[in-house]
Amino acid sequence: MSIYSSSRNPVGNELIAALPQQEYERLLPNLEPVSLSIKQVLYEANEPIEYAYFPNSGASSMLNLMEDGQTIEAATIGKEGMVDVPLLLGTTQIPLQVIVQIPGDGLRMKAEVFKAEVYWGCPLQF
Numbered sequence: 001m002s003i004y005s006s007s008r009n010p011v012g013n014e015l016i017a018a019l020p021q022q023e024y025e026r027l028l029p030n031l032e033p034v035s036l037s038i039k040q041v042l043y044e045a046n047e048p049i050e051y052a053y054f055p056n057s058g059a060s061s062m063l064n065l066m067e068d069g070q071t072i073e074a075a076t077i078g079k080e081g082m083v084d085v086p087l088l089l090g091t092t093q094i095p096l097q098v099i100v101q102i103p104g105d106g107l108r109m110k111a112e113v114f115k116a117e118v119y120w121g122c123p124l125q126f
Contacts, residue, residue, distance in 0.1 A: 012056030013107060014080045027117060031107040036060070042083055042098040049092050051108040053083035058104020062096045071097070079104075087114055 011017050016024065016031070036042075036058050043049050045065050053060070060083050062075040074096055077083050086094045092111065109117070 011054070011107060012079050012105075013054040013082070015082055016054050016107065027109070030109045030113045030117060032109070034106055034108050036100045036104050036106055038100055038103045040100040042100065045095050045097045046093055049084050049087060049094075049111050051084065051111055052087050052114040053106055053108045055079050055081075055083070055104055055106040058100060058106070059102040060098055061101045062098050064096055076101070079106075084111070084114075087111055088118065090115075 011031075016027075019027070031054070034053070036053075036055065042051070042053055042060060055077065056079055059076055059078045061073050062077070062083075063071040064074045065071055077098075083098055086092075
Protein backbone atom coordinates (compact mmCIF):
# COMPACT_ATOMS: atom_id res chain seq x y z
CA MET A 1 0.00 0.00 0.00
CA SER A 2 1.40 3.39 -0.94
CA ILE A 3 0.78 6.61 0.94
CA TYR A 4 1.28 8.56 -2.27
CA SER A 5 -1.41 9.92 -4.59
CA SER A 6 -1.67 13.04 -6.72
CA SER A 7 -2.58 15.92 -4.37
CA ARG A 8 -0.25 18.52 -2.84
CA ASN A 9 0.18 16.32 0.23
CA PRO A 10 -0.58 12.99 -1.42
CA VAL A 11 -2.80 11.16 1.07
CA GLY A 12 -6.53 10.55 1.43
CA ASN A 13 -6.74 11.83 4.98
CA GLU A 14 -7.98 15.42 4.88
CA LEU A 15 -6.02 16.54 7.96
CA ILE A 16 -2.72 15.28 6.59
CA ALA A 17 -3.50 16.53 3.07
CA ALA A 18 -4.20 20.04 4.42
CA LEU A 19 -0.85 20.37 6.16
CA PRO A 20 1.66 22.88 4.83
CA GLN A 21 4.16 21.06 2.60
CA GLN A 22 7.05 21.56 5.04
CA GLU A 23 5.04 20.10 7.95
CA TYR A 24 3.86 17.18 5.81
CA GLU A 25 7.43 16.36 4.79
CA ARG A 26 8.56 16.58 8.42
CA LEU A 27 5.91 14.08 9.56
CA LEU A 28 6.06 11.74 6.54
CA PRO A 29 8.94 9.51 7.79
CA ASN A 30 6.87 8.71 10.90
CA LEU A 31 3.64 7.81 9.06
CA GLU A 32 3.15 4.10 8.44
CA PRO A 33 0.56 2.86 5.91
CA VAL A 34 -1.96 0.44 7.46
CA SER A 35 -4.92 -1.61 6.33
CA LEU A 36 -7.97 -1.23 8.60
CA SER A 37 -10.22 -4.31 8.68
CA ILE A 38 -13.81 -4.48 9.89
CA LYS A 39 -14.17 -4.87 13.68
CA GLN A 40 -10.43 -4.27 14.16
CA VAL A 41 -9.91 -2.75 17.61
CA LEU A 42 -7.70 0.33 17.34
CA TYR A 43 -7.67 0.75 21.08
CA GLU A 44 -9.41 -0.55 24.16
CA ALA A 45 -11.08 1.56 26.82
CA ASN A 46 -8.74 2.71 29.59
CA GLU A 47 -5.71 1.14 27.91
CA PRO A 48 -2.65 3.04 26.71
CA ILE A 49 -3.01 4.56 23.25
CA GLU A 50 -0.26 3.10 21.06
CA TYR A 51 -0.90 4.90 17.75
CA ALA A 52 -2.54 7.95 16.25
CA TYR A 53 -4.50 6.83 13.17
CA PHE A 54 -5.30 8.97 10.13
CA PRO A 55 -7.90 7.12 8.01
CA ASN A 56 -7.68 7.57 4.23
CA SER A 57 -10.89 5.60 3.72
CA GLY A 58 -13.40 3.67 5.79
CA ALA A 59 -14.75 4.70 9.20
CA SER A 60 -14.12 3.93 12.85
CA SER A 61 -16.39 4.30 15.85
CA MET A 62 -15.63 5.46 19.37
CA LEU A 63 -17.76 3.33 21.66
CA ASN A 64 -18.79 4.02 25.24
CA LEU A 65 -18.93 0.71 27.11
CA MET A 66 -21.87 0.61 29.52
CA GLU A 67 -21.89 -1.25 32.86
CA ASP A 68 -24.35 -3.80 31.46
CA GLY A 69 -21.97 -4.65 28.59
CA GLN A 70 -23.81 -2.73 25.89
CA THR A 71 -22.11 -0.06 23.81
CA ILE A 72 -23.17 3.38 22.64
CA GLU A 73 -21.44 5.08 19.75
CA ALA A 74 -19.92 8.38 20.88
CA ALA A 75 -18.30 9.43 17.60
CA THR A 76 -17.51 8.32 14.06
CA ILE A 77 -14.15 9.08 12.50
CA GLY A 78 -13.41 8.94 8.79
CA LYS A 79 -10.95 10.46 6.36
CA GLU A 80 -11.74 13.96 7.62
CA GLY A 81 -10.11 13.36 10.99
CA MET A 82 -7.92 11.27 13.18
CA VAL A 83 -8.41 8.55 15.74
CA ASP A 84 -6.82 9.30 19.11
CA VAL A 85 -7.45 13.03 19.39
CA PRO A 86 -6.85 12.54 23.16
CA LEU A 87 -3.13 12.49 22.33
CA LEU A 88 -3.47 16.12 21.24
CA LEU A 89 -4.88 16.88 24.67
CA GLY A 90 -1.95 15.24 26.42
CA THR A 91 -3.71 12.11 27.67
CA THR A 92 -2.63 8.56 26.87
CA GLN A 93 -5.94 6.78 27.44
CA ILE A 94 -9.69 7.40 27.50
CA PRO A 95 -12.69 5.36 28.65
CA LEU A 96 -13.78 4.58 25.07
CA GLN A 97 -13.09 1.69 22.73
CA VAL A 98 -12.37 2.44 19.06
CA ILE A 99 -13.19 -0.14 16.39
CA VAL A 100 -13.22 -0.09 12.60
CA GLN A 101 -16.82 -0.14 11.31
CA ILE A 102 -16.11 0.27 7.58
CA PRO A 103 -12.83 -1.23 6.35
CA GLY A 104 -10.31 0.93 4.57
CA ASP A 105 -6.76 2.09 4.85
CA GLY A 106 -4.87 4.86 6.52
CA LEU A 107 -1.71 6.02 8.15
CA ARG A 108 -0.59 5.63 11.72
CA MET A 109 2.11 7.14 13.88
CA LYS A 110 3.40 5.79 17.18
CA ALA A 111 1.85 7.73 20.05
CA GLU A 112 5.15 8.72 21.61
CA VAL A 113 6.42 9.98 18.24
CA PHE A 114 3.16 11.83 17.63
CA LYS A 115 3.37 13.60 21.00
CA ALA A 116 6.98 14.58 20.33
CA GLU A 117 6.25 15.78 16.78
CA VAL A 118 3.05 17.67 17.44
CA TYR A 119 3.87 20.74 19.44
CA TRP A 120 1.78 23.75 20.42
CA GLY A 121 1.06 25.80 17.32
CA CYS A 122 1.65 22.91 14.91
CA PRO A 123 -1.05 22.73 12.18
CA LEU A 124 -2.23 19.36 13.53
CA GLN A 125 -2.90 21.04 16.87
CA PHE A 126 -6.20 22.33 15.35
